[in-house]
Amino acid sequence: MPPPWWGHLLAAFDQPGALMVEDLAKELGIDAESVEGELADSPLFHETEDGWVHLRHLAEGAVLTHQVTAREIAENRLDGADDLSLWLRFAVGSGWPLAVGGMLTADVRGGLRGPDGWLSGFSDGDVLGLRLSHGLFEVAPLRPGGATARPGAMARVVEESVGQAMLAVAVYAHFRDTDPGVRPVAPLDGVIADILHNYPGTFDLPHPPLTELLPEGGLVLGDGHAHMRGAPERAADVQGLSEDDVIRLVKVRHALSILSPDSDLTGTLRHIAVSDAVIGHLADDVARRPLPADMLAALLRAAADARQEAAVAFLAARQAGEPTEAATLVEHVLELAPGLASALRDAGFYAACRGDYAKADDLLRRGGVQSDEGLRPALRPLLSAPAGQTSRNQPCPCGSGRKYKACHQAAEAHGLPRRAPLLHLLILEYGSAPANRAAVEAAVAPGPAASATFLAETAVFEYGMAADFLAEYRGLLKADEAALVESWLPEPLRLWEVAEVDQAHGTVLLRALLGAPPAPGASPDGAPAGGGGPVRLRKRGLAHAVRAGDLLLARVLADGDGPRLLVDPPVLRDLPGLPPFTDPVDPPAVAAFLSRAANPQPLEPGLFL
Structure with a gap:
C-alpha cells in the first residue's frame, strides 16, 4: 500500500531530470529515509550519480531488441530477463500500455506477456524491436537494411557494460568476507538505465540484441545479469586471494578471453x-x-x-x-x-x-x-636412509667425497611397503589437481567432514583418476611402484565386519560382508587384496578405536607385503540401510550414506546371513 504522499512524489517527477532525496523530502515534508525507501522499492525509479530519475522519462524513445523463437510465439510471451530486462521493470504489477492496445505485463518466470496474438506477425528467428514511444510500447520487426545504431554507440554499450561488470567484481572482492550475499554480477536493467542517463539517445536506433552484443566484449549474460568472463562463480574460486588479486585475476581472465x-x-x-x-x-x-x-x-x-x-x-x-x-x-x-x-x-x-x-x-x-x-x-x-645403509649426512660410499644425501641417496630405494603410503597420497594429490578437483569436491561434499579423506579416495578410484595417474606418471615411477598401483585399481570398496581385535599387538581381523562389483582384473572370488579369506591388518590406532562387531567401509589395498588400510575408514556401529554398492559405485551416494549413518535406522536381523 503506497503512503498517502505517494501521489505528490510522482508529481515531483512530472518533468525529466534527476532529483535528490534531500530535496524531495524537504518539498514533501517527509523524512529522507522514507522517501528513499519508497523510491528504491518502486521498479520505475532508478538511482544515478545525479539523483533519482523516473524511467518513463529516461527511456523515452529507446528501443531494445530481441530475437524471437518459435516457442515464444507459441506461448505468447517473450523471455525478457536479458535482452529486455529494463522493460520488465515497466511491466511488473499492473503492467504498461501497448500502442496496439492491451497491456504489457510480466510473469513470474521473467517473461513479457501481451494480449492474444500480439506476436502472431513474427516468425522463428525474427528480430523485433520494443520501443517506448510517447509513454506507450511499440512492437515492430526489424527489417533488413533498416536504420541501426552506429558502431560507436554499440561500442559504448559494450564498454559501459564491461565497466559496470568490473565494478561489480571490485565490490564483490571487497565485501565477500563480510557479506555472503554479494555477487560479482551487474543487473542488466541498471546497466542500461545508467547508459541512458549518462549518454542520452544511445538506444534511439536499434542495436543487436544484448545477448548477441555483450558477449563480444567478454561478458556472460543470464537471469537478468551480466558478469565478466572469468568472474568467480563461488567463494572457493578466489579463496586466499587479496582484494587486489581478485580484481587482477578477473581482468586477466577477461582479457585472455577476448x-x-x-x-x-x-x-x-x-x-x-x-x-x-x-x-x-x-x-x-x-x-x-x-x-x-x-x-x-x-x-x-x-x-x-x-x-x-x-x-x-x-x-x-x-x-x-x-x-x-x-x-x-x-x-x-x-x-x-x-x-x-x-x-x-x-x-x-x-x-x-x-x-x-x-x-x-x-x-x-x-x-x-x-x-x-x-x-x-x-x-x-x-x-632417512633405508635400514642398514649409510646415514644421509655421512660421506657417500661411492668415494665422491660428497654427503650421501647429495650423492646416491636418491638412487637407494626403501622397501615397497614403506613407499606405499606416499604412492597412495600422490594419487590423492592427483585427485585434487585442477582438472579433477571439482568432481572430487562434489563427491566429498555430502559426507561428514571426518570422512573427507576416505571419500576423496573413493572418488579417485571410482572415477578412474587413479588409473589416469598411472597412465600419465608411469614413466616417473619405479617399476615396482607402477605394478603396485596397477594391483590397486581393481580392488573394490567393501563393507567389513571387525571379527577380532588384538590391542596388545595392534592388529585387527576383518571379515568381508558386502562389496561393490569387482573391477576388471579383480580375483574371481572377490578376495580382498589378493587374499582368499579374512584379512588381518596391523594398525595400532585402528585396534584401539574399534571393537569386535563394528563395521568398516574400506578399500583394503596391498602394500607389497600384505593388506593395508591407507586411509582411516569410517567406523559404523549401526547402519542406515545397505551401502550403495552400485555398478559403478557412485561416490556422492557413499558420502550421503555416511551422513545418514549419524542417525541410523536398525536393519532387519540376519540381513547378512
Whole structure:
C-alpha cells in the first residue's frame, strides 16, 4: 500500500531530470529515509550519480531488441530477463500500455506477456524491436537494411557494460568476507538505465540484441545479469586471494578471453606477473582449459623480464601433455623465479614421483607446505636412509667425497611397503589437481567432514583418476611402484565386519560382508587384496578405536607385503540401510550414506546371513 504522499512524489517527477532525496523530502515534508525507501522499492525509479530519475522519462524513445523463437510465439510471451530486462521493470504489477492496445505485463518466470496474438506477425528467428514511444510500447520487426545504431554507440554499450561488470567484481572482492550475499554480477536493467542517463539517445536506433552484443566484449549474460568472463562463480574460486588479486585475476581472465595473439599483451602480462597467487590461479585455469598454442607463444614473446617469462613458462608447464615435459618446464621456471610458490609445489610433486624424497620435501617446504600438510607427512619416513645403509649426512660410499644425501641417496630405494603410503597420497594429490578437483569436491561434499579423506579416495578410484595417474606418471615411477598401483585399481570398496581385535599387538581381523562389483582384473572370488579369506591388518590406532562387531567401509589395498588400510575408514556401529554398492559405485551416494549413518535406522536381523 503506497503512503498517502505517494501521489505528490510522482508529481515531483512530472518533468525529466534527476532529483535528490534531500530535496524531495524537504518539498514533501517527509523524512529522507522514507522517501528513499519508497523510491528504491518502486521498479520505475532508478538511482544515478545525479539523483533519482523516473524511467518513463529516461527511456523515452529507446528501443531494445530481441530475437524471437518459435516457442515464444507459441506461448505468447517473450523471455525478457536479458535482452529486455529494463522493460520488465515497466511491466511488473499492473503492467504498461501497448500502442496496439492491451497491456504489457510480466510473469513470474521473467517473461513479457501481451494480449492474444500480439506476436502472431513474427516468425522463428525474427528480430523485433520494443520501443517506448510517447509513454506507450511499440512492437515492430526489424527489417533488413533498416536504420541501426552506429558502431560507436554499440561500442559504448559494450564498454559501459564491461565497466559496470568490473565494478561489480571490485565490490564483490571487497565485501565477500563480510557479506555472503554479494555477487560479482551487474543487473542488466541498471546497466542500461545508467547508459541512458549518462549518454542520452544511445538506444534511439536499434542495436543487436544484448545477448548477441555483450558477449563480444567478454561478458556472460543470464537471469537478468551480466558478469565478466572469468568472474568467480563461488567463494572457493578466489579463496586466499587479496582484494587486489581478485580484481587482477578477473581482468586477466577477461582479457585472455577476448584478445588475440596479435593484440597488445603487455598490460595483461603485467597483471599476471605481479602476484604469485594470480599466477597460481591462472595455472589452474589452463590446466582445465589450455590456452591456444599461438596465444601462449605470443605471451612468451611479449614477456619483458624474467618474472613475466617465468609466469608464461609456468602456464606452459601446467598445460603440457606429458609429466616429464612439465617437470622440465617447471625447473626452468624456478631458474627464472626461484620463489614462485606454485612452481615449487609442482616441482615437489614431480620429485616425489621420481623418488627424490629429500628434494621433494625441500621444494614443498619452500612452496609453503607445512610439515603436516600434503605429501610431507608421507615423505618424512623416507628422508632417512633405508635400514642398514649409510646415514644421509655421512660421506657417500661411492668415494665422491660428497654427503650421501647429495650423492646416491636418491638412487637407494626403501622397501615397497614403506613407499606405499606416499604412492597412495600422490594419487590423492592427483585427485585434487585442477582438472579433477571439482568432481572430487562434489563427491566429498555430502559426507561428514571426518570422512573427507576416505571419500576423496573413493572418488579417485571410482572415477578412474587413479588409473589416469598411472597412465600419465608411469614413466616417473619405479617399476615396482607402477605394478603396485596397477594391483590397486581393481580392488573394490567393501563393507567389513571387525571379527577380532588384538590391542596388545595392534592388529585387527576383518571379515568381508558386502562389496561393490569387482573391477576388471579383480580375483574371481572377490578376495580382498589378493587374499582368499579374512584379512588381518596391523594398525595400532585402528585396534584401539574399534571393537569386535563394528563395521568398516574400506578399500583394503596391498602394500607389497600384505593388506593395508591407507586411509582411516569410517567406523559404523549401526547402519542406515545397505551401502550403495552400485555398478559403478557412485561416490556422492557413499558420502550421503555416511551422513545418514549419524542417525541410523536398525536393519532387519540376519540381513547378512
